[in-house]
Amino acid sequence: MNENKTKEDRRIAALRIFFLILAAVLIIIGLLNKEYITVLNKAVRICLECIGIG
Amino acid sequence: MHRDRVRSSVSRQKVRTVIQLCSAVLFNGFLSGLKNVRIFTGKTKSFCVPVLNCYSCPAALGSCPIGSLQAVLGSAGGRFPFYVLGSLMLFGVLLGRLICGLLCPFGLIQDLLSRIPVKKVSLPEKADRHLRYVKYILLAVFVIALPAFIRDDSGSSLPWFCKFICPAGTLEGGIPLVLFNKDLRSLIGPLFWWKVLLLAAILTAAVFIPRFFCRYMCPLGAFYSLFNRFSLVRMSVNTESCISCGKCREVCPMSIDPVHQISGAECILCGRCRDVCPASSISLDPPAFRTKPGRPHAEGTEGGSATS
Numbered sequence: 001m002n003e004n005k006t007k008e009d010r011r012i013a014a015l016r017i018f019f020l021i022l023a024a025v026l027i028i029i030g031l032l033n034k035e036y037i038t039v040l041n042k043a044v045r046i047c048l049e050c051i052g053i054g
Numbered sequence: 055m056h057r058d059r060v061r062s063s064v065s066r067q068k069v070r071t072v073i074q075l076c077s078a079v080l081f082n083g084f085l086s087g088l089k090n091v092r093i094f095t096g097k098t099k100s101f102c103v104p105v106l107n108c109y110s111c112p113a114a115l116g117s118c119p120i121g122s123l124q125a126v127l128g129s130a131g132g133r134f135p136f137y138v139l140g141s142l143m144l145f146g147v148l149l150g151r152l153i154c155g156l157l158c159p160f161g162l163i164q165d166l167l168s169r170i171p172v173k174k175v176s177l178p179e180k181a182d183r184h185l186r187y188v189k190y191i192l193l194a195v196f197v198i199a200l201p202a203f204i205r206d207d208s209g210s211s212l213p214w215f216c217k218f219i220c221p222a223g224t225l226e227g228g229i230p231l232v233l234f235n236k237d238l239r240s241l242i243g244p245l246f247w248w249k250v251l252l253l254a255a256i257l258t259a260a261v262f263i264p265r266f267f268c269r270y271m272c273p274l275g276a277f278y279s280l281f282n283r284f285s286l287v288r289m290s291v292n293t294e295s296c297i298s299c300g301k302c303r304e305v306c307p308m309s310i311d312p313v314h315q316i317s318g319a320e321c322i323l324c325g326r327c328r329d330v331c332p333a334s335s336i337s338l339d340p341p342a343f344r345t346k347p348g349r350p351h352a353e354g355t356e357g358g359s360a361t362s
Contacts, residue, residue, distance in 0.1 A: 013284075028140075030139075036137055039099070044094075050217070052223070052224055052250070
């Protein structure tokens with residue numbers, strides 16, 4: 001049973017590392033695409049849709 | 055002994071509330087925005103915060119990830135949201151739904167409302183189970199599919215979730231801006247009243263059903279729930295010392311059975327179950343403090359059977 005547990009722990013650790021690397025890669029691609037500017041441009045103006053007016 | 059446990063539980067609850075308040079202030083620290091009724095326009099708004107916090111809130115210092123996701127998907131021409139998705143994934147893997155339990159300002163509001171001493175309502179198990187899928191539908195349809203595929207002549211699309219559903223936007227952005235800005239007040243129409251009505255319904259429901267929005271409607275919680283099983287911060291139950299008293303189930307704001315579902319998709323890692331456990335069988339487990347082999351722990355077995 002402990003062996004199963006260790007196997008499960010290893011699988012979880014591997015998934016965690018995979019998604020951490022994937023997240024880092026996605027963020028880097030997004031930064032290279034200057035996607036943060038789209039986010040900034042949206043966030044610095046009052047979003048009329050978000051507040052229920054637009 | 056029992057009195058000590060109750061005292062310790064109350065003090066942990068206070069600490070949790072203080073952390074939630076600090077987090078709300080941290081993400082909404084632009085106090086002059088509240089005073090002058092204008093939103094923050096600094097560079098920190100190019101970063102997504104990990105919580106549902108409207109960027110049109112006058113005090114918001116960062117961007118709402120759900121709003122940002124729709125903004126990028128719906129921008130002219132349509133783009134894949136690498137940056138926002140990567141940020142969300144990073145938050146999910148590092149903290150999972152601890153973000154819902156400890157950091158989200160809208161979660162704090164629901165927690166405060168659930169303290170109103172009225173009889174709490176439990177939905178029938180089958181209805182509850184089915185309703186929990188609604189948040190995934192809202193994420194897939196209103197946050198991703200509609201902004202990505204329904205476009206106007208200019209090639210851009212609406213932030214569907216923000217426009218028609220998001221109660222955080224109405225509460226944090228809509229109501230303060232409309233109350234104190236005459237120009238915006240003159241633009242109020244049926245959509246605004248729909249959103250106010252929906253907000254009122256959600257907040258009322260949260261009085262009777264703790265964390266109503268988190269349980270059934272939050273698309274951000276739905277996203278984080280996908281990462282909860284392997285997030286860095288998890289909780290576990292020592293099934294050997296558990297006495298199956300059911301106290302953890304009674305206090306769980308998400309109405310799950312912590313013994314079988316701890317750190318599962320629906321667990322927000324708030325730690326209330328740990329506070330009341332008379333056998334101290336529940337622990338918060340960052341990997342550095344993971345229990346040594348030989349002490350069986352159950353972690354997030356959604357299917358219902360605890361592994362040991």
